[in-house]
Amino acid sequence: REWNINGLPSDSFSKENGIIVQNSRRWPLMIDPQNQANKWIKNMEQKSNLSICKLTDDNLNRSLENSIQFGYPVILENVGTDIDASLDSLLMKQTFKQSGVLSIKLGDNVVPYQDSFRFYITTRLRNPHYLPEISSKVVLLNFMITNEGLEEQLLALVVLKEKPDLEEERAKLIVQSYNNKKKLKEIEDQILDILRTSEGEILEDEAAIDVLSRSKMVSNEISEKQVEAEKTEAKLEETRQSYQPIAKHSSMLFFILEKLGAIDVMYQYSLNWFINLFLQAIETAEENEFINQRIDNLKETFTYSYYSNVCRSLFEKDKLLFSFLLAIRILASEEKIDIRQYYFLISPSTALETSTTSKKDRNPCPEWLSESNWSRIRELSQLSAFRDLASEFGSDDIFWKKIYDSSNPHKESFPPRWVDVGPLQKLCILKCLREDKMIDAIRDFTAQSLGKEFIEPPPFDLMKSFNDSVSTSPLIFVLPGTDPMSNLMKFAETRAKLDSMKIISLGQGQGLIAEVAIDEAQRLGHWVLLQNCHLAPSWMPTLEKLCEFMESKKGREMIHPSFRLWLTSYPSPAFPQTILQN
DSSP states (O other): OHHHHTTOOOSHHHHHHHHHHHHOSSOEEEEOTTSHHHHHHHHHHGGGTOEEEETTOTTHHHHHHHHHHHTOOEEEESOOSOOOGGGHHHHTTOEEEETTEEEEEETTEEEEOOTTOOEEEEEOOSSOOOOHHHHTTSEEEEOOOOHHHHHHHHHHHHHHHHOHHHHHHHHHHHHHHHHHHHHHHHHHHHHHHHHHHOOSOGGGOHHHHHHHHHHHHHHHHHHHHHHHHHHHHHHHHHHHGGGHHHHHHHHHHHHHHHHHTTTOTTOOOOHHHHHHHHHHHHHHSOOOSSHHHHHHHHHHHHHHHHHHHHHTTSOHHHHHHHHHHHHHHHHHHTTOSOHHHHHHHHSOOOOOOOOSSOGGGSOSOTTTSOHHHHHHHHHHTTSGGGTTHHHHTGGGHHHHHHHHHOSSGGGSOOOGGGTTOOHHHHHHHHHHHOGGGHHHHHHHHHHHHHOGGGGSOOOOOHHHHHHHOOTTSOEEEESSSSOHHHHHHHHHHHTTOTTTOEEEEOSTTOHHHHHHHHHHHHHHTOEEEEEOGGGOGGGHHHHHHHHHHHHSHHHHHHSOTTOEEEEEEOOOTTSOHHHHHO
16 A cells, blocks of 8 residues: 555556565666656655666765665666676675675775665666676566556546546545554554563553553554445445546557557657646546546547647658557457457468368469468468358359459458458458558558548647647657758747757767757757757767756756757667657
């Protein structure tokens, strides 16, 4: 309960991770792309003088030495795939006695070591590869958010917006329940301590009897309160669960984003960005007094807002793929399709041996149907919905040949016995006959499943992107594509920023010039454009550090609200993921 109050997701996977963090003999290195573990550790250790460090900090060793000496916890944030070798003694807990004092060597210094010291390490990388010499020194934990954990978070957010009194009362009950159970545990420990320390006959010890009597009264009172609290919490939870469909739907949408990073390294999205989009949809969705209709409105508004915002960051060639993936995931979550048919659709064809003795396995139309097409049909026939396709194909060859010869095969009528198959099943058959027309067929399938607006991405609107931006996060043009320079120059002129705008093409020796320009523009509210970030991979850690400062509390207070940092870059693995996500 205490961990959940401090921000740890309530799913069993996260709880198991929490138990390992608390009990492991090695320090935890947490894979934390959504910042869940980071938030939990900071809330849990905030009263213990937690020191927050990064490997790029100039005073990293000094902070570690102070924390080790006084027994304060340390969290080392945003590490990459390498960890400084000077920290090896700390990772391996190589303590020793010096003049009777437990100590550890950190760099060239020997530091007194307190047993209460705790060390946490987090990385924002989604799929890091650590060499054995690092992974053997720490306990690697995957804190990527689970479907169950995200559903619970989104449910809490939507109920807080829709029924604030309900969610606030539930939050109070959770804290009250935690405090009640904590008091009961303290009473049990107190009783056990009395029994352990009591000398002689305990019934003759008046002080012990008095403490035991008072403990029993308090325990009974707390137990009664706890029973009532649990009854009330159960009633609230029943009402709360009526919003579960929108939480489940939205959670599914987030995990589509996780797949996009495999298409291009520049497709990175943070959980905070997704949650902000979700909250905006709750505000803008049409109100309705009936919960079921309100949930439908929320789904419709959020799904299209999500689609529009993600499309804005995708290359043109990937937008239809994203729409198709969105349609498949929504239909699968509503159990309207057989996911095995989808797997057939996206899998490469497997050549099946054609028996020379079995007549049913032979190609019935060799004059126009190739053996590779026939092999796909036989493969598809292994699925239950298509079990008669291969055996009956020859009797419907007139219809199939018309589809095979058509310039628009996805629009042709199927044979009578296959006319009622679903849209995804039609795609599977079309893959067997005319794979060259799959793009057009997928476009029609997506429009039929989600609506025409999901195959017509909104045109890029620089003004809208600017209005959605803030001074503490950069705006990124991912190349190749339409040259953004002319549009940006015209836009800067309309905002009276063209004359003061600094344009720097990154390359050798330009990093320091860019830092000075950014510092000046942040104070004066000007704009800075850094071109070709992919040509300066060695300067990217510095850019990441500058952007982290912009998002910090000090940065938000110092930076002029009119300041904007514009970046252009080709896809590059060196480009910081944290900048892309935010």
